[in-house]
Amino acid sequence: xxxxxxxxxxxxxxxxxxxxxxxxxxxxxxxxxxxxxxxxxxxxxxxxxxxxxxxxxxxxxxxxxxxxxxxxxxxxxxxxxxxxxxxxxxxxxxxxxxxxxxxxxxxxxxxxxxxxxxxxxxxxxxxxxxxxxxxxxxxxxxxxxxxxxxxxxxxxxxxxxxxxx
Numbered sequence: 001x002x003x004x005x006x007x008x009x010x011x012x013x014x015x016x017x018x019x020x021x022x023x024x025x026x027x028x029x030x031x032x033x034x035x036x037x038x039x040x041x042x043x044x045x046x047x048x049x050x051x052x053x054x055x056x057x058x059x060x061x062x063x064x065x066x067x068x069x070x071x072x073x074x075x076x077x078x079x080x081x082x083x084x085x086x087x088x089x090x091x092x093x094x095x096x097x098x099x100x101x102x103x104x105x106x107x108x109x110x111x112x113x114x115x116x117x118x119x120x121x122x123x124x125x126x127x128x129x130x131x132x133x134x135x136x137x138x139x140x141x142x143x144x145x146x147x148x149x150x151x152x153x154x155x156x157x158x159x160x161x162x163x164x165x
Contacts, residue, residue, distance in 0.1 A: 007034050008042040015046065019057045022047070023084025058085060058093045066100050070108030073101070075138025105147045108137050113151070121152035 007029065014020060014028055022043060029039045046052045058080050065071040065079070073094045080090035096104060112130050113120070120126040127148050134144035 007038040008045055010034070011042045011046055012051075015051050019060070020052065021054050021057055021083040021085070022052050025052060054085060055089075055093070058083075058089070062093055062096070063100065066096055066104035067107060070104050070106075070111055070137055072096075072104060072108070072134070072138030072140070072143070074140070075136075078138070101143075105134070105139060105143065108134055108139070109147060109151055121155040127152055 010032065011025060011029060014025060020028070025046070026039060026043055029042070030036070043052065061080065061083075062076050065076060071079075073096055076094035076096075077087075077090040080093060081087060085093070109130070112133050116126060116130065117123075120130070130148045131141070131144045134147060135141055139147075
C-alpha cells in the first residue's frame with residue numbers, strides 16, 4: 001500500500017511536467033488507485049506550498065487558448081468549469097480583456113479562412129458558416145457577425161484593388 005509520501009511524490013512528478021488544476025491532479029491520482037485519504041493529504045500539501053493554484057493555472061489557460069486556438073469567453077468558461085472551477089470563477093476568469101479578445105477573434109478567423117474556399121466573402125451562406133463557427137468557438141453572436149463582416153469587407157476591398165491593377 002502506498003504511503004502519503006509516495007502519493008505526494010507522485011503528485012510532484014505530475015506537477016513537474018506541467019501545471020494542473022486541483023481536480024485534474026486529484027483525478028490523475030485516483031486513476032492510479034491510490035487511497036483517497038492519502039490523495040487528499042498530498043493535494044492539501046501541494047496547495048499549502050503553492051504548487052497548485054487554480055487561479056494562476058486558469059489565467060494562463062485562458063491566455064493560451066484564446067491567443068493560440070482562438071477560443072472565445074463562453075468556451076473558455078465551459079472548459080474551466082469542466083476542470084473544476086466554479087461557474088462564477090470560470091465566468092470571471094474567461095472574461096477576456098479587449099486586446100486578448102481581439103487576438104482570439106483574429107486567430108479564430110485565420111483558422112477558419114484557411115479552410116474556406118476562394119472568394120468566400122462573396123457567398124452569404126459561407127459567411128453564415130463562419131459566424132456559426134465563431135459562435136461554436138465561444139464568441140457572442142454580435143461579436144462573430146461583426147468580425148466576419150469586417151473581414152469580408154476587407155477581403156472585398158483587397159480583391160477590388162487587385163482587379164484595378
